[in-house]
Amino acid sequence: xxxxxxxxxxxxxxxxxxxxxxxxxxxxxxxxxxxxxxxxxxxxxxxxxxxxxxxxxxxxxxxxxxxxxxxxxxxxxxxxxxxxxxxxxxxxxxxxxxxxxxxxxxxxxxxxxxxxxxxxxxxxxxxxxxxxxxxxxxxxxxxxxxx
Amino acid sequence: xxxxxxxxxxxxxxxxxxxxxxxxxxxxxxxxxxxxxxxxxxxxxxxxxxxxxxxxxxxxxxxxxxxxxxxxxxxxxxxxxxxxxxxxxxxxxxxxxxxxxxxxxxxxxxxxxxxxxxxxxxxxxxxxxxxxxxxxxxxxxxxxxxxxxxxxxxxxxxxxxxxxxxxxxxxxxxxxxxxxxxxxxxxxxxxxxxxxxxxxxxxxxxxxxxxxxxxxxxxxxxxxxxxxxxxxxxxxxxxxxxxxxxxxxxxxxxxxxxxxxxxxxxxxxxxxxxxxxxxxxxxxxxxxxxxxxxxxxxxxxxxxxxxxxxxxxxxxxxxxxxxxxxxxxxxxxxxxxxxxxxxxxxxxxxxxxxxxxxxxxxxxxxxxxxxxxxxxxxxx
Numbered sequence: 001x002x003x004x005x006x007x008x009x010x011x012x013x014x015x016x017x018x019x020x021x022x023x024x025x026x027x028x029x030x031x032x033x034x035x036x037x038x039x040x041x042x043x044x045x046x047x048x049x050x051x052x053x054x055x056x057x058x059x060x061x062x063x064x065x066x067x068x069x070x071x072x073x074x075x076x077x078x079x080x081x082x083x084x085x086x087x088x089x090x091x092x093x094x095x096x097x098x099x100x101x102x103x104x105x106x107x108x109x110x111x112x113x114x115x116x117x118x119x120x121x122x123x124x125x126x127x128x129x130x131x132x133x134x135x136x137x138x139x140x141x142x143x144x145x146x147x
Numbered sequence: 148x149x150x151x152x153x154x155x156x157x158x159x160x161x162x163x164x165x166x167x168x169x170x171x172x173x174x175x176x177x178x179x180x181x182x183x184x185x186x187x188x189x190x191x192x193x194x195x196x197x198x199x200x201x202x203x204x205x206x207x208x209x210x211x212x213x214x215x216x217x218x219x220x221x222x223x224x225x226x227x228x229x230x231x232x233x234x235x236x237x238x239x240x241x242x243x244x245x246x247x248x249x250x251x252x253x254x255x256x257x258x259x260x261x262x263x264x265x266x267x268x269x270x271x272x273x274x275x276x277x278x279x280x281x282x283x284x285x286x287x288x289x290x291x292x293x294x295x296x297x298x299x300x301x302x303x304x305x306x307x308x309x310x311x312x313x314x315x316x317x318x319x320x321x322x323x324x325x326x327x328x329x330x331x332x333x334x335x336x337x338x339x340x341x342x343x344x345x346x347x348x349x350x351x352x353x354x355x356x357x358x359x360x361x362x363x364x365x366x367x368x369x370x371x372x373x374x375x376x377x378x379x380x381x382x383x384x385x386x387x388x389x390x391x392x393x394x395x396x397x398x399x400x401x402x403x404x405x406x407x408x409x410x411x412x413x414x415x416x417x418x419x420x421x422x423x424x425x426x427x428x429x430x431x432x433x434x435x436x437x438x439x440x441x442x443x444x445x446x447x448x449x450x451x452x453x454x455x456x457x458x459x460x461x462x463x464x465x466x467x468x469x470x471x472x473x474x475x476x477x478x479x480x481x482x483x484x485x486x487x488x489x490x491x492x493x494x495x496x497x498x499x500x501x502x503x504x505x506x507x508x509x510x511x512x513x514x515x516x517x518x519x520x521x522x523x524x525x526x527x
Contacts, residue, residue, distance in 0.1 A: 011269075012270075012272060012274045012277060013269055013274070013278055036390075040393045067293070067296075067391070068289045068290070068292045068293040068296055068395075069289060069292060070285050070288035070289045070291075070343075071338075071341040072276075072280045072282070072340045073341070074284070074337065074338075074339045074340070075275055075276055075282060075285075076266035076282065079275045079276040080276060081276070083280075085280040085289065085340075087289060087391065087394055093390075095393075096394055097394050097395060098278050099276065099277060099278060105341075110296045131272065133278055134278070135277075135278075
């Protein structure tokens with residue numbers, strides 16, 4: 001992918017970034033004073049220890065474990081339901097929300113290992129922006145999430 | 148510093164009033180509270196007004212235009228669902244500081260229908276469903292599932308909160324809804340966001356409530372001791388950092404912080420509290436807050452609702468007004484309506500729903516964003 005094409009991709013979450021080669025990744029922040037890892041960063045001081053100017057950009061793991069979730073049956077008008085809204089603790093720190101797909105609700109277990117995946121949503125109509133979203137699936141490739 | 152007293156308080160019946168204005172509802176509640184204190188707007192030295200929906204449109208000043216434009220300072224507070232409690236606390240601070248002797252606090256809201264929270268979005272693009280959910284029911288459903296994760300709390304236990312609070316509201320002529328909801332009806336209602344059915348979500352209503360806050364000196368001078376209610380604690384906190392709160396609002400930690408500070412300020416403990424109006428915006432929240440407010444040990448909230456001890460007649464009645472679930476939840480009005488409810492009980496004026504012998508009670512609200520306000524009120 002050219003740099004121009006990568007630049008035209010618009011992430012749908014503040015922690016999703018597009019590398020120069022067009023590949024999405026999760027950006028996090030680590031506090032050099034207290035060591036805390038944040039998934040939503042880019043701020044002037046560490047929200048945990050209040051030290052100013054100590055957050056450095058890092059890449060977050062794309063594996064983690066399911067902390068909590070809900071099966072959404074009624075959402076905003078026009079949004080297809082049901083879907084599973086999940087909060088996931090990433091390996092190595094940081095927690096992010098997203099949609100969990102590909103699992104029957106009866107198969108969902110707290111702490112189950114999950115994987116973060118990305119997809120580019122096809123632009124429709126006059127909307128020429130190509131959006132990139134992250135979502136969660138069961139960790140299928142045998143790679144175990146580390147506690 | 149002076150002790151601070153509520154010497155007048157009232158609320159309008161919550162309901163759907165699309166043809167009324169925010170200032171008209173707020174002015175009606177204010178006049179009711181002034182009448183309760185046998186005072187007039189010319190006796191008030193300041194107005195503190197809580198509202199969310201029209202927070203950029205000087206709601207307090209518009210209320211004064213309906214009450215009499217006496218030129219007093221007006222402070223408008225917007226703090227999500229804690230807007231009304233924040234306005235009340237600003238009034239408390241003003242009296243506590245000695246700046247004023249008599250102030251008016253009003254909370255008012257006109258709500259639309261439907262799910263609050265507007266759905267998830269990022270950079271102006273709707274992401275609801277694509278990137279989780281941003282609705283309030285989904286958030287409080289996830290928080291309830293966190294409780295289930297830790298303690299095995301069941302849908303039936305969450306549903307019992309709705310059964311109880313709807314039952315309580317049958318005794319409150321100021322509640323939006325006044326009907327019983329048997330457990331089967333609650334559990335079989337439309338599933339909104341698991342484990343929350345529609346009857347486990349609070350009602351969007353319009354409403355207003357008001358309180359007259361007064362110094363001890365002025366209260367005695369006016370001879371209003373017989374019905375005065377002392378504010379033993381007034382606490383507001385914002386959410387401290389927790390590893391999850393940047394991704395999902397954490398109303399537990401902020402409530403524990405506020406409750407601990409309130410007990411310390413009042414010099415009492417959870418065992419001294421005889422009724423609680425707490426923020427049951429969703430049925431899951433009530434069980435979380437049993438533990439956060441210390442009326443049971445961590446993990447025992449399910450057993451506490453099962454025991455019936457939080458019903459009227461139980462050890463510690465919770466939300467005898469019907470709560471947000473059935474009385475209704477007009478955001479800016481809720482915090483002051485809670486003050487009205489507890490004050491009415493410690494004044495022994497609550498009629499059929501009176502908590503027998505109540506002398507001291509607690510109010511609690513949380514606001515998305517997040518914040519928590521806790522007040523402890525005692526009969527003077």
